[in-house]
Amino acid sequence: MDHGRDQTGGPREKCGVVGVSLSERSAARPLYYSLYALQHRGQESAGIVTHDGFQQHSHVEMGLVGDVFAEDDLDQLNGTAGIGHVRYPTAGGVNTCCAQPFSVSFKSGSLGLAHNGNLVNADEIRDELEGLGHAFTSTGDTEVIAHDLARNLLEADLVRAVKKTMERIHGSYSLTISHDDVVLGVRDPEGNRPLCIGELDDGYVLASESAAIDTLDGDLVRDVRPGELVVLDRDGTGFDSYQLVDRDNTAHCFFEHVYFARPDSVIDDSLVYEVRRTLGRKLWEESGIETDVVMPVPDSGRAFASGYAEAANGTTAEGEERPEGDDGVEFAEGLMKNRYVGRTFIMPTQDERERAVRLKLNPIKSTVEGKTVTLIDDSIVRGTTSTQLVELLRDAGAEEVHLRIGAPPIVAPCYMGIDMASREELIAAGQSVDDIGEQISADSLSYLSIDAVAEALGESRADLCLGCVTGEYPYDIEGETTDRDVERPQIGDTSLVADD
Numbered sequence: 350m351d352h353g354r355d356q357t358g359g360p361r362e363k364c365g366v367v368g369v370s371l372s373e374r375s376a377a378r379p380l381y382y383s384l385y386a387l388q389h390r391g392q393e394s395a396g397i398v399t400h401d402g403f404q405q406h407s408h409v410e411m412g413l414v415g416d417v418f419a420e421d422d423l424d425q426l427n428g429t430a431g432i433g434h435v436r437y438p439t440a441g442g443v444n445t446c447c448a449q450p451f452s453v454s455f456k457s458g459s460l461g462l463a464h465n466g467n468l469v470n471a472d473e474i475r476d477e478l479e480g481l482g483h484a485f486t487s488t489g490d491t492e493v494i495a496h497d498l499a500r501n502l503l504e505a506d507l508v509r510a511v512k513k514t515m516e517r518i519h520g521s522y523s524l525t526i527s528h529d530d531v532v533l534g535v536r537d538p539e540g541n542r543p544l545c546i547g548e549l550d551d552g553y554v555l556a557s558e559s560a561a562i563d564t565l566d567g568d569l570v571r572d573v574r575p576g577e578l579v580v581l582d583r584d585g586t587g588f589d590s591y592q593l594v595d596r597d598n599t600a601h602c603f604f605e606h607v608y609f610a611r612p613d614s615v616i617d618d619s620l621v622y623e624v625r626r627t628l629g630r631k632l633w634e635e636s637g638i639e640t641d642v643v644m645p646v647p648d649s650g651r652a653f654a655s656g657y658a659e660a661a662n663g664t665t666a667e668g669e670e671r672p673e674g675d676d677g678v679e680f681a682e683g684l685m686k687n688r689y690v691g692r693t694f695i696m697p698t699q700d701e702r703e704r705a706v707r708l709k710l711n712p713i714k715s716t717v718e719g720k721t722v723t724l725i726d727d728s729i730v731r732g733t734t735s736t737q738l739v740e741l742l743r744d745a746g747a748e749e750v751h752l753r754i755g756a757p758p759i760v761a762p763c764y765m766g767i768d769m770a771s772r773e774e775l776i777a778a779g780q781s782v783d784d785i786g787e788q789i790s791a792d793s794l795s796y797l798s799i800d801a802v803a804e805a806l807g808e809s810r811a812d813l814c815l816g817c818v819t820g821e822y823p824y825d826i827e828g829e830t831t832d833r834d835v836e837r838p839q840i841g842d843t844s845l846v847a848d849d
Contacts (some may be wrong), residue, residue, distance in 0.1 A: 363609055363767060364449075364465040365390030366544070367561055368432040368525035368532040370581035371552035374512040375399075379424035380433040383561040384414045385555065389611060390465070390557060391435035394448035398461035399431030400530040405459035409434075409448045429552075430532045430583065432525040432815070435462035450527075455499045458529045462498070464491040465557055466521035467766035469826050474517060494518060500511040502528070511535060512593045513576050517838050520824055521602075521765040521814075524557050532581045534625040539600035539823055540575030541814055543616045547730040548734045552585030558614035572617055575599050598833060600814040600823035602765065603802050608727045609755045609767075612652055619806060622652050626796060627756045628804040629656025629725065636795030637666040638751050640721040644683035646738065647710070653755035654680060654725040678723065683742070685718040718746030728756045729785070730769050732776035738788040743790075752791040755780055757799045758782065764829070769817060 365387030369376045380397045392490075395417040396409030406426045409488035410417040414435065417442060422424070434449040450463040462530035471490035474497055479485065483496045497517060500732035526533045534555035536544045544631055547562030548570050554562055559569045576594035582588075602609075605616055607827030612622035632653065633786040643661065658680035664670060671677055686707050722742055729752075731736050739750045758777035763769050772778045776785055799818060805811045817823035821832035 363390045363437050364441055364463075365435045365557045366432070366463040366523060366525045366555075367434075367557070368463070368527070368555040369430065369549075369552060369583065370533055370583065370585050371549070372585035373429060374551055375427065376429055378430040379549075379554070379565050380426075380431050381414065381423055382564050383479075383556055384406050384433045384435050386561040386564040386586055386611075387435050387557055388414055390609065391437045394434075394436045395825045396450050396463075396581065397426055397431055397433045397695065398450040398452055398463075398527055399426040399428040400459065400715045401428035402530050405452060405454070405461065405527070405529075407450070407452050407461070409450065410419055411448060428530060428537075429585070429593045430527060430530045430531060430581070432461050432463050432527045434525075446684065446840075447487045447491075449491055451487070451489070451491045451495050452500055453492075453495050455503070455504045455820060457499070460495055460499055460528070461527035462491055462495045463525045463546075464494060465523045465766065466537065467720065467764060468493065468518050468520035468522065469764055469824050470837060470840065471521040477840050488817075490520075494522070494524070498526070501801040507531070507533070507580070508578060508591050509592075515594055516575070519838050521600075523557060530583055534573050534579045534581075536573040536575055536577055538576035538594040538596045539598075539814070540572075540617070541600050541602050541823070543602075543605055543610065544573040545615075546570040546573060546579060546588065549585075553581045553588055555579060556583070558610055560611045560614045561579065563613070569615055574586070579743060598823075599808075601806075601808065601811040601812060603806060603813050603815065604756075604763075604767065604817070605730075606806060607802075608649060617806075624805055625652030625727075625755065626656030626659070627823070628802065629658075631801040631805060632659040632725070632753050632755055632795075632797050633657045633660035633664075633666075634668070635798060636753060637661055638723060638753075638793060639666050640678060640723045640751060642679045642681050642716060642720050643723040643725060644681055644716065646722065646726040647684055647686040648722060650724075650726040650755070652718070653727060655727055657723075681713075681716045683713050683722065684710045684738070685713060685725075686710055696817075704819075706741065710738065710741065712741055712745035714745050717742050720747060721751070723751045723753055723754050725755065728759060729754055729776060729789075730759055730784065731774050732789055739790050749792045750790075751793045752786070752789070752795075754794070754796045756797055757802065757818040758785070758796050759817045761817050761829075762820035763817045764822065764826050765814060765816070767817075794842075809834040 367383040427643040450461045515725040523542035523544035524535040549567040578591040607625045645651040662677035766769045825837035
């Protein structure tokens with residue numbers, strides 16, 4: 350994936366959340382293993398909060414899961430219930446004060462809160478709460494949710510308090526929350542961010558992705574429904590469900606399936622790997638081109654390229670059945686990835702940043718030399734990496750380089766927790782596909798259509814968040830167009846916190 354800002358090719362600004370409630374076993378290690386399984390969703394900080402029935406325990410630091418937690422740290426996280434978080438910075442920047450889970454103690458007990466997503470009205474709520482005497486220690490929107498929920502818990506029971514907070518916060522969120530030793534999960538009414546429920550031999554787990562449940566030898570029960578609150582039983586024997594908010598349409602993030610989620614995760618009833626292969630097959634149907642070889646940009650393009658090559662072996666680029674003896678397009682690995690170029694690699698100058706691509710990806714000359722090549726990736730954001738990869742393949746002797754992208758052009762920023770880029774930095778904003786192809790020096794360039802993405806996901810366009818590819822959003826964002834009727838909550842109405 351070409352994201353420019355992250356010179357190693359990965360995205361920025363995603364998070365992973367988890368929560369467990371067990372019958373007798375300590376929650377710390379299952380949470381730790383789950384965070385390892387979700388490490389791809391956040392590499393800036395990691396944290397775990399547990400509760401032993403008497404007091405809350407917390408360990409949150411900057412860094413990777415394996416660096417943040419030592420054996421002693423896990424031993425001190427007592428209790429059979431807890432939540433965990435891995436983080437890229439969304440709202441709030443990169444520093445310890447914004448690392449999660451966020452903890453707060455108040456009259457009605459202890460709260461821990463882990464958040465994946467981004468609120469678009471956090472500042473309004475923060476201003477109101479500061480006016481009421483709340484003191485904030487971070488700039489992140491997670492603390493805003495925690496303070497609002499704590500305030501409502503003074504006036505209402507747990508379910509009503511969560512409902513009142515949900516009526517006030519506007520944006521994308523999947524939350525795992527600990528209220529003393531009770532663990533709960535909440536998914537925003539549009540279901541923008543993923544969250545699922547898993548069953549273990551001795552308890553239940555809530556996680557951003559089912560891969561975390563697999564890691565614990567658990568079984569996926571189902572996705573948390575948009576607008577649903579799930580409360581895990583203290584003794585790990587089950588959970589209660591409360592449908593707190595209903596919407597006519599969802600706004601599932603299609604990019605979870607295109608890039609962010611692990612291929613082995615099941616999100617909204619779809620195995621991510623199979624969705625990507627389907628997107629690759631549709632890419633061949635829509636814009637296939639006969640070349641000697643098709644290759645992925647590792648690792649993000651691999652499943653797409655696999656589906657593309659499979660479809661290419663069945664039909665020609667014109668959609669005709671292949672004649673006998675015509676094997677179609679060869680699938681091959683043409684770029685080898687160096688997995689040891691991490692995010693800490695120092696690249697102070699433009700020349701060195703360009704060299705980072707050579708450090709991370711090296712062409713296999715025998716695959717590309719004298720060949721016509723189709724290179725497949727999941728998306729192009731700024732175009733910098735794509736340009737360098739095309740040049741890399743030409744230098745290795747490719748006669749032609751055609752680029753095929755398994756997602757539509759990204760023409761607008763994401764406000765839902767992914768810092769793709771500003772409009773000024775997006776190569777597809779205000780440019781035609783032909784112009785982009787010329788800019789990155791490809792012989793041809795094609796993207797997948799929005800309709801093909803919706804079809805592959807088995808969803809209508811009205812149930813997806815397509816803001817980054819249409820410029821129209823499912824939330825009321827200042828200065829942006831909406832794609833549906835959206836009512837932004839009125840903040841400052843004190844009647845919202847009165848008990849009903």
